[in-house]
Amino acid sequence: xxxxxxxxxxxxxxxxxxxxxxxxxxxxxxxxxxxxxxxxxxxxxxxxxxxxxxxxxxxxxxxxxxxxxxxxxxxxxxxxxxxxxxxxxxxxxxxxxxxxxxxxxxxxxxxxxxxxxxxxxxxxxxxxxxxxxxxxxxxxxxxxxxxxxxxxxxxxxxxxxxxxxxxxxxxxxxxxxxxxxxxxxxxxxxxxxxxxxxxxxxxxxxxxxxxxxxxxxxxxxxxxxxxxxxxxxxxxxxxxxxxxxxxxxxxxxxx
Amino acid sequence: xxxxxxxxxxxxxxxxxxxxxxxxxxxxxxxxxxxxxxxxxxxxxxxxxxxxxxxxxxxxxxxxxxxxxxxxxxxxxxxxxxxxxxxxxxxxxxxxxxxxxxxxxxxxxxxxxxxxxxxxxxxxxxxxxxxxxxxxxxxxxxxxxxxxxxxxxxxxxxxxxxxxxxxxxxxxxxxxxxxxxxxxxxxxxxxxxxxxxxxxxxxxxxxxxxxxxxxxxxxxxxxxxxxxxxxxxxxxxxxxxxxxxxxxxxxxxxx
Numbered sequence: 001x002x003x004x005x006x007x008x009x010x011x012x013x014x015x016x017x018x019x020x021x022x023x024x025x026x027x028x029x030x031x032x033x034x035x036x037x038x039x040x041x042x043x044x045x046x047x048x049x050x051x052x053x054x055x056x057x058x059x060x061x062x063x064x065x066x067x068x069x070x071x072x073x074x075x076x077x078x079x080x081x082x083x084x085x086x087x088x089x090x091x092x093x094x095x096x097x098x099x100x101x102x103x104x105x106x107x108x109x110x111x112x113x114x115x116x117x118x119x120x121x122x123x124x125x126x127x128x129x130x131x132x133x134x135x136x137x138x139x140x141x142x143x144x145x146x147x148x149x150x151x152x153x154x155x156x157x158x159x160x161x162x163x164x165x166x167x168x169x170x171x172x173x174x175x176x177x178x179x180x181x182x183x184x185x186x187x188x189x190x191x192x193x194x195x196x197x198x199x200x201x202x203x204x205x206x207x208x209x210x211x212x213x214x215x216x217x218x219x220x221x222x223x224x225x226x227x228x229x230x231x232x233x234x235x236x237x238x239x240x241x242x243x244x245x246x247x248x249x250x251x252x253x254x255x
Numbered sequence: 256x257x258x259x260x261x262x263x264x265x266x267x268x269x270x271x272x273x274x275x276x277x278x279x280x281x282x283x284x285x286x287x288x289x290x291x292x293x294x295x296x297x298x299x300x301x302x303x304x305x306x307x308x309x310x311x312x313x314x315x316x317x318x319x320x321x322x323x324x325x326x327x328x329x330x331x332x333x334x335x336x337x338x339x340x341x342x343x344x345x346x347x348x349x350x351x352x353x354x355x356x357x358x359x360x361x362x363x364x365x366x367x368x369x370x371x372x373x374x375x376x377x378x379x380x381x382x383x384x385x386x387x388x389x390x391x392x393x394x395x396x397x398x399x400x401x402x403x404x405x406x407x408x409x410x411x412x413x414x415x416x417x418x419x420x421x422x423x424x425x426x427x428x429x430x431x432x433x434x435x436x437x438x439x440x441x442x443x444x445x446x447x448x449x450x451x452x453x454x455x456x457x458x459x460x461x462x463x464x465x466x467x468x469x470x471x472x473x474x475x476x477x478x479x480x481x482x483x484x485x486x487x488x489x490x491x492x493x494x495x496x497x498x499x500x501x502x503x504x505x506x507x508x509x510x
Contacts, residue, residue, distance in 0.1 A: 041331055045339035052306050052501040054343045076296055084300035088309045246307040 043068035047250045053232045058253045061127040069126045069250050073118060079150070081248040086150035089228060089245045090157055096225050098162040105192075105222040106158045107214065107241060109229035110169040110179065112249045114155065115145035115186055127251035140175050143182035151228065151247070152187050163225065164192040168213055168234075170206050170254065172197045206254045211237030298323035302505045308487045313508045316382040324381045324505050328373060334405070336503040341405035344483060344500045345412055351480050353417040360447075360477040361413045362469065362496060364484035365424040365434065367504045369410065370400035370441055382506035395430050398437035406483070406502070407442050418480065419447040423468055423489075425461050425509065427452045461509045466492030 043065035049055040061069050072078055098104050108114050120139040121127060139145075159165055171179055173196045180194065201209045210233065214224055218239050227234065227241035230249035235241070298320035304310040316324050327333055353359050363369055375394040376382060394400075414420055426434055428451045435449065456464045465488065469479055473494050482489065482496035485504035490496070 041335050042339070044332065045335045048303075048306060048336050048503065049339050049343055051303060052340075054340050054500050056343065056347060056498070077299065080296050080300045081303050084297070084304050085307075085309050088304055088311065092311060243311070245309050248303065 039064045040068055047072070050250055050253070051246065051248060055253075057255055060130055061250065063128065065250075066126060066128045069128075070122075072250060073126060074122070078248060082148055082150040085228075085245055085247050086154040089154050089226060089243075092243050092245075093154075093158050093161055093163065093226055096161075096163075099223075101221075102162075102164060103222050104163050105166055105217060105224050106163040107166045107168050107217075107224055107227040107229075108151070108155065109231070109234040110167055110171065110183075111145075112148070112230035112251075113228055113234070113247055114148065114151050114167070114188060115182060116148045117145050119144070119146070121251050131252065137175070140171065140182075141178045143178045143185060145182055145186065147186035147188065148247075154228070155188060158226070159190055164222065165190070166217060166222075167191050167194045168210055169194075169196055170209070172202070173199075205233065206231065207233035207237045210234060211239055214239035214241075294319045295323055302327070305505055305508070306501065306503060310508075312510055315385055316505065318383065320505075321381060321383045324383075325377075327505060328381060329377070333503060337403055337405040340483075340500055340502050341409040344409050344481060347498050347500075348409075348413050348416055348418065348481055351416075351418075354478075356476075357417075357419060358477050359418050360421055360472060360479050361418040362421045362423050362472075362479055362482040362484075363406075363410065364486070364489040365422055365426065365438075366400075367403070367485035367506070368483055368489070368502055369403065369406050369422070369443060370437060371403045372400050374399070374401070376506050386507065392430070395426065395437075396433050398433045398440060400437055400441065402441035402443065403502075409483070410443060413481070414445060419477065420445070421472060421477075422446050422449045423465055424449075424451055425464070427457070428454075460488070461486065462488035462492045465489060466494055469494035469496075 043062065046055070046062060046065060047068075050058070093106070096104065111117055117136075117139065120136065124132070124135070155165070167183070169179065176194065176196055179196070183189075183191075183194075195213050197204075197209060201212075204212075214227075215238060217224060224239070224241040226243050226245065228245045228247060229235050230247040231254045232246065233254050235244035235246060298317065301310070301317055301320060302323075305313070348361070351359065366372055372391075372394065375391065379387070379390070410420070422438075424434070431449065431451055434451070438444075438446075438449075450468050452459075452464060456467075459467075469482075470493060472479060479494065479496040481498050481500065483500045483502060484490050485502040486509045487501065488509050490499035490501060
């Protein structure tokens, strides 16, 4: 009994002494406290908390994590994480028996799910700057966002399997043309419906707006078998999909 | 337009050529395929898919990830990830206004949440061996599991704040005495109720059993403000907490 406790205490002591600059174990991650040489360890744990929805609401990435997020997004890990999520999505989709009534649906979010705004965020501090609607809307109008490769592959696979594809985005109706142009240019085609925020959806939390729209699909008789999104607000709420797939995104949070 | 697409194609090419041994981008993560020198990258992405509930059901960790999981569990990362989850839990708990009626509740799972079975799993391949109920029950009877330090700290904090603490575990009623002994020995005290699987709960999925038990608490008038668990089946289902906190656990999965 004593040995396992001792092991834990030793591990804990080493951890505290090498990681934190004061001996108090629990510290609030809010505010941008310094972890000194161990920023990477802190930022990796912060990222896990974001991806598992533990972090709750946040506005910008912790200041000490800008280089970490930049390295993550532009290195192999973001692509690898995206590929593995797509693999699990594909494995699940393959297990669904598609009925002949054309009512088996898959819902995709757009930004950081089908399209990557990494070129925009690379010029805006990888989430370290507060969101600027004006410059982002200009970027959207350019219709220049590349496909997230793993998602384009998954999209074509579920389309091939016979799922009806619904694109459900927080973008506004007045961005419809630019969004269609961008999707087609990035290689996406043959979706069943592209759902954007109309006038009556403005000001709603994304989780409410998206749940309502999924609910309308359910009322039309669709079975939402799967859903892919980079925000938990794409996936949770009501009328949720039978399986939801959370794509990585450590750059921003949408409630 | 061309430049950002080009950047992505270059990144993708580098990624594919350095990571995968064949040029097909999407591959199934099921089966224990080899990633060669890039096992760490694959295993880290696999772990993220487990922690975000993308992976669905699984029985043992991928064989090429045993060293990765061992390093994760015995190194700084598991402790760091646990501390950051506890920090976010504490920040949220601090924001809750505790009423004077004694009905604000916090639900804790036990295994890999309050108590760490790492000494057991270290002797059983860190999740690479199929679950063996007999040897695990013997381990439980020893009442020798240490506290997960960040959780013990959080437990004492939410107790101090005035939350009623409910321990909701998949362990059986016949393990009640050993469980109490272990909890006390590890430093836990003053919980409101310890809920274990009774005869009528045997054979139920954990997500159903735990939802039913939370539902009983709600019917007793408790407001389940927060919940902490290492399995999604601790947190999802019905009668869910206002905020749920997913602790890390890449060693095993419970449906």
